[in-house]
Amino acid sequence: MSSDALTGSSMNSELTRLTAAELAQKIHSREVSAVEVTQAHLDRIAAVDDRDEGVHAFLHVDASAALSAAALVDESLDAGTAPASPLAGVPLALKDVLTTSDMPTTVGSKILEGWRPPYDATVTARLRAAGIPILGKTNMDEFAMGSSTEYSAYGVTRNPWDLRRIPGGSGGGSAAALAAFEAPLAIGTDTGGSIRQPAAMTGTVGVKPTYGAVSRFGLVACASSLDQAGPCARTVLDTALLHEVIAGHDPMDSTSIDAPVPDVVEAARRGASGDLRGLRVGVVRELSGEGYQPGVRSTFEAALRQLEALGAELVEVSTPHFRYALAAYYLILPSEVSSNLARFDAMRYGLRVENGATSAEEVMALTREAGFGPEVKRRIILGTYALSSGYYDAYYGQAQKVRTLISRDFAAAFEQADVLVSPTAPTTAFPIGDKVDDPLAMYLNDLATIPTNLAGTTAMSVPSGLAPEDGLPTGLQIMAPALGEAVMYRVAAAYEAARDAEDGGPLIQRVPGLEVSA
Template sequence: MSAPSSTTTGTDWTRRTAAELADALAAGEVTSVELTQAHLDRIAAVDGAVHAFLHVDAEGALAQAAASDERRAHGQLASPLDGVPIAVKDVLATQGLPTTCGSKILEGWVPPYDATVVVRLRAAGLPILGKTNMDEFAMGSSTEHSAYGPTHNPWDLDRIPGGSGGGSAAAVAAFEAPLAIGTDTGGSIRQPGAVTGTVGVKPTYGGVSRFGLVALANSLDQAGPVTRTVLDSALLHEIIGGHDPLDSTSVDQPLPALVDAARQGAAGDLTGLRVGVVTELGGDGYQPGVLARFQESLDLLVKAGAEIVEVSCPSFVHAMAAYYLILPAEASSNLAKFDAMRYGLRVLPEHIDNPSAEDVMRATRDAGFGDEVKRRIILGTYALSSGYYDAYYGQAQKVRTLISRDFEAAFEKADVLVSPTAPTTAFKLGEKLDDPIAMYLNDLATIPANLAGVPGISVPSGLAEEDGLPAGFQILAPALADDRLYRVGAALEAALAAQWGGPLLDQAPALEGASA
């Protein structure tokens, strides 16, 4: 994937990792304005085909980059990543920039405030390139449910980039941005990471502020990094993480030393580490090529000194059923605020001379919400209705407790738990749109972490033999032990890179002429 080069050096800055870009800025090899312009040029060249972005803010990004260069000239850096550009999923409020959540019901809405994650990005000096595409209100596993059209996987433009955060993952995989922010409700950072060959991290629930994140399911949503390397994720995580008094679910605990853990792991020594293979997250239903890459990754961890143990989490088999009761229930409540009365779309019903507020609300929600959103609102409303609450939502919450207990028991036997991130590689666009259950199964391995609130990371594990597409290796750690993800993930990444002769994305097909 080649991109327009910097006019001053001839270097293709879009191919560098965020850490490398930070080093180049520190060495005076390039300016933030040049880096930002190189990525804007890349977006212009390929995003017509990839459709990773819903809104590109070239003027704002270049202004932020110029401010970064000014700070650097005066020795007043705001963070280690000051001047490195980033993309932000369109579910996070951005003052002065549209925030649509991939939905027609919020088309053109410009928030009057920034989400805390965005506040921290701006304070750290990262120019925001724009907002990335997503399944409507983060409901989906393929980014085909965006009201503004699907995003395409840079590895194969006829395939999905994962969901709901496929825009962020595709932007990073297509070298349109070195960093991105995603959100993970049931795997929407990790699953897109797996199918696009990128690194995706779901932090501990409450470890990154949810203030200004348009809620899908409050007890499940979590923002996190989307990057090309484990170290880049650690650098970004340390910027966006930490306690926020504006978020009642924020954990008032200091972040562990994530960057140090990533650097330690890259040295390749995992002596004494116990890696638990979850028996319920593998086997039937998993693509053979995905399982082959998973086993190869396990073998590399053993060579690095880790001990492999098998653990059973029997309640995990009920995780998807519980999740698809809890999530729709919370979503139906959250989406009730889109009522045409306060902000967003307003549609007047036809053939009604003096429509009531209820008439307008009904017409607006019918026109503004897509099929998948309507499906989940109906399911959630039913699960919460009188006479069914205890039978459905209440039972699902009991299963959630059992899943948390399974995690606790497993972490007594192992320091981290591992599995394939997704059962298969990226499927073709349109292949599962008419089969919601088949679509939901893509999150089979990632959902348990959201139900229990534990952190997880997906690291590229190689290409499946059947189709030459990326697979992912998932690592889970106990709550607040996010540093373990980075240590183990960086060790695996280093071992795989040595085996491949470089990063997995170097093997991705080119996108030359994609904008046509």
């Protein structure tokens, strides 16, 4: 410890710039305490996360719970006990869609304002068991419906690269917390791109694991056949370390896959050596053509050249049904939403609005009217329509068939290539307010990310540079077959190392300082 050599704040700001792997090494070697690391991040949150002018990544911060969890890690390490996990003592930001027995869980919605769940999600429980202090709960589009975090009932999250812009969504809070150095680790959930698109827009890394790889127990449902929680961080290795903490079979989730977790940490370490010889990278024709901002295309083309330079063989693949993915998704998702959100009935938990109404039915209708925001209502109505008799076959039934065809397209593409690549999002972060009243324009954000959710496969976003025209980050999406996370992490780590070498350091170090308020 050298607290006399540095002032508290400069030492703290130094700690927040480190990767999770570096922090873990320092904590486990007792160079710094877990409490100091957690306090440094709490200080950073206090400095930059103001709701009205700052990043506003967090809806709820629990300093005392985080510091207590960190103190337990310190005690255990001081007693000579081995760390509970490779990330023990490294703090994390948790998306407010996963239940926490000691903090509110709002899902960004008024209907759950102040709700304290009676149990922990499996992901939450695994984080606690791994000795990872939870700093707080992060902002999100209401019920994870949105691509900008503007549909949160508690105010927008701002992109640390430019506070006038959105951080992506629905997991904009988790991604912004990473980019603003408020947390070195975060958890997101990805139903149609809610981990990957915010990662791309904030210059961070985000992984949507294979459907069923991470337990959904305690994950407040948006669309159950698509929802998947996953790890977010600033480097591929940190993301892999977190992946291994949260993944694995859970008897509490009947859709959980009972198979060994791929060794993604080993894959990330191996990939960083930068050799991709013998690997076939498929460039998806349908996801690299029109509709992409020039800087998104140019950084993507540069990424392809880097992958080639690492020894990968580029092959063009065609997935003809991907052009119907967005349409199929916006029928399947609202249908599942309209059913899942029926549980918010004002009877057992959450908001109840009576307003003079006397029957249960009237109370339900008034409560749901007051408690849900416009995007949630739109999707409930759309889903109710798609499932109505007379429309079911043409809409929901046909969308399910398209889903089959998209899975077949993936299967055929993975015959020709080990991984597939595309830009993660069609544009860089757009200004706050730009698309909030145009649902269809908002939906187009998820063009490249949705096919993976429909097929239940895995994909991730890694930073791929800054678009020349606006200086904002872009993301490279890497897609792999179900349970193919290892090869995906290997490619991502190799690409990250090559890009960092070419740029002279990690992209994220170029994010503005954000001295918003002290």
